[in-house]
Amino acid sequence: MSEHILHLTVNGEAQHVLVEGRKTLADMLRDDLRLTGTHLGCEHGVCGACTVLVDGAAVRSCLMFAVQAHGSQVTTIEGIADADGGLSAVQSAFRECHGLQCGFCTPGFIVSIESFLDAHPDPSDEDIREGISGNLCRCTGYQGIIKAVRLAAETRAATPQDMSAPDDAVSDARVGA
Amino acid sequence: MKPAPFDYLAPTSLADAVEALGSYGADAKVLAGGQSLVPVMAMRMSRFDHLIDLNRIPELDFVRHEAADVVIGAMTRESRVGSDPTIAENVPLLTDATQYIGHFQIRNRGTLGGSLAHADPAAEYPAVAMALDATMHLVGPDGSRSVSPEEFFLGPMTCCAEDEELLHSVSFPVWGPGSGFSVQEFARRAGDFATAGVAVGIRVADGVVDKAAIAFFGMASAPVRARELEIELVGQKAMDLDFQEVGNQAVAHLQPPDDIHASSSLRRQIGAQLASRALSTAVKEAT
Numbered sequence: 001m002s003e004h005i006l007h008l009t010v011n012g013e014a015q016h017v018l019v020e021g022r023k024t025l026a027d028m029l030r031d032d033l034r035l036t037g038t039h040l041g042c043e044h045g046v047c048g049a050c051t052v053l054v055d056g057a058a059v060r061s062c063l064m065f066a067v068q069a070h071g072s073q074v075t076t077i078e079g080i081a082d083a084d085g086g087l088s089a090v091q092s093a094f095r096e097c098h099g100l101q102c103g104f105c106t107p108g109f110i111v112s113i114e115s116f117l118d119a120h121p122d123p124s125d126e127d128i129r130e131g132i133s134g135n136l137c138r139c140t141g142y143q144g145i146i147k148a149v150r151l152a153a154e155t156r157a158a159t160p161q162d163m164s165a166p167d168d169a170v171s172d173a174r175v176g177a
Numbered sequence: 178m179k180p181a182p183f184d185y186l187a188p189t190s191l192a193d194a195v196e197a198l199g200s201y202g203a204d205a206k207v208l209a210g211g212q213s214l215v216p217v218m219a220m221r222m223s224r225f226d227h228l229i230d231l232n233r234i235p236e237l238d239f240v241r242h243e244a245a246d247v248v249i250g251a252m253t254r255e256s257r258v259g260s261d262p263t264i265a266e267n268v269p270l271l272t273d274a275t276q277y278i279g280h281f282q283i284r285n286r287g288t289l290g291g292s293l294a295h296a297d298p299a300a301e302y303p304a305v306a307m308a309l310d311a312t313m314h315l316v317g318p319d320g321s322r323s324v325s326p327e328e329f330f331l332g333p334m335t336c337c338a339e340d341e342e343l344l345h346s347v348s349f350p351v352w353g354p355g356s357g358f359s360v361q362e363f364a365r366r367a368g369d370f371a372t373a374g375v376a377v378g379i380r381v382a383d384g385v386v387d388k389a390a391i392a393f394f395g396m397a398s399a400p401v402r403a404r405e406l407e408i409e410l411v412g413q414k415a416m417d418l419d420f421q422e423v424g425n426q427a428v429a430h431l432q433p434p435d436d437i438h439a440s441s442s443l444r445r446q447i448g449a450q451l452a453s454r455a456l457s458t459a460v461k462e463a464t
Contacts, residue, residue: 021228022179022218024179044220058285059285065215067185068211068232115281
């Protein structure tokens with residue numbers, strides 16, 4: 001058994017954590033950093049609830065060991081909203097379009113869709129269905145979620161994006177979406 | 178869920194990884210993208226004393242056009258394989274196959290070499306390697322060796338790599354002008370492993386087929402070629418091919434598995450249909 005000290009950046013903050021080699025990234029985020037927005041559904045890579053961004057790429061945090069994220073930039077659902085709490089375009093659209101009910105799967109959907117829309121700013125309905133196929137929802141159903149992705153894409157297109165440092169105007173536009 | 182405890186190693190060079198494998202042998206396992214291995218460990222279907230993570234070895238992540246081949250490092254992520262322009266231009270069958278692998282989140286971690294070495298009979302890349310007569314390059318403490326896909330894939334979840342060996346890279350031959358390719362698969366949900374699937378390549382010169390490859394996945398214990406049929410196809414006029422008939426012939430010799438997802442005969446019907454579709458798409462592209 002091995003223990004490792006890892007240094008990584010989570011939602012813009014430097015973190016130093018002592019972990020066992022076998023601890024997953026999801027468990028480290030939840031248990032050590034108390035970032036419990038990352039949800040664990042199946043814990044074997046099927047449901048997508050634990051999706052986070054590692055160096056900008058959406059990944060299953062239950063299928064990575066925490067130690068593998070040493071030196072990486074990790075973004076969890078807690079890092080998606082603006083610093084002042086303003087919802088992102090995707091988050092607003094979920095509220096607007098009834099994209100969630102119990103909310104368990106929602107963090108994984110939001111993180112995945114943020115990344116999906118970065119790569120596909122103007123997706124077709126077919127693209128959207130393919131884009132959300134890696135996340136399972138067991139109560140709302142997918143129609144509201146598909147609508148939310150469509151709305152979020154429109155909102156993003158109509159809003160000047162500055163991902164690194166969103167100013168007040170951008171946050172306001174997102175909230176009002 | 179937690180895997181059983183293990184000692185984690187993250188070598189930063191191929192030489193260090195091979196040395197570690199050489200000293201631990203059967204007590205060690207190499208970790209590539211982890212999209213299949215980590216669930217297996219989490220469910221405790223497997224346990225290893227030492228886990229050797231290959232993710233910090235940059236020399237295993239490359240795409241190079243060398244003479245008549247495109248050589249791809251084993252740790253090249255599926256997301257890169259699916260979007261790399263050199264691969265798209267020279268080995269389009271790989272690009273086509275990548276879209277069927279899991280979901281984009283899986284492809285962001287999963288690797289070409291991991292998929293091949295895992296040797297799932299229903300996976301796409303093994304069938305592509307089989308169809309294109311790729312060459313797998315293995316490295317171990319006693320040196321390196323190169324094997325054909327037939328030698329590499331021994332059966333379900335089993336490849337020929339010894340305990341001390343790891344897959345270093347794979348060479349995919351470039352078929353050149355006049356060729357067309359297609360991957361077709363059936364899965365009940367997007368991103369699932371295929372119930373059945375096929376990877377096809379056809380090369381046409383002056384309207385006549387001069388090279389053909391048909392490799393099925395999900396239809397046997399390892400990817401399987403329809404070699405006799407391929408030989409028959411060579412020399413035929415591309416325009417005269419009866420795709421439905423060729424599809425039926427392609428599956429005639431197969432005994433596909435029978436499970437809760439599909440019976441053996443349903444798989445054979447699906448396989449014939451997919452082969453027919455793939456051939457027609459590939460021929461259209463080639464001519």
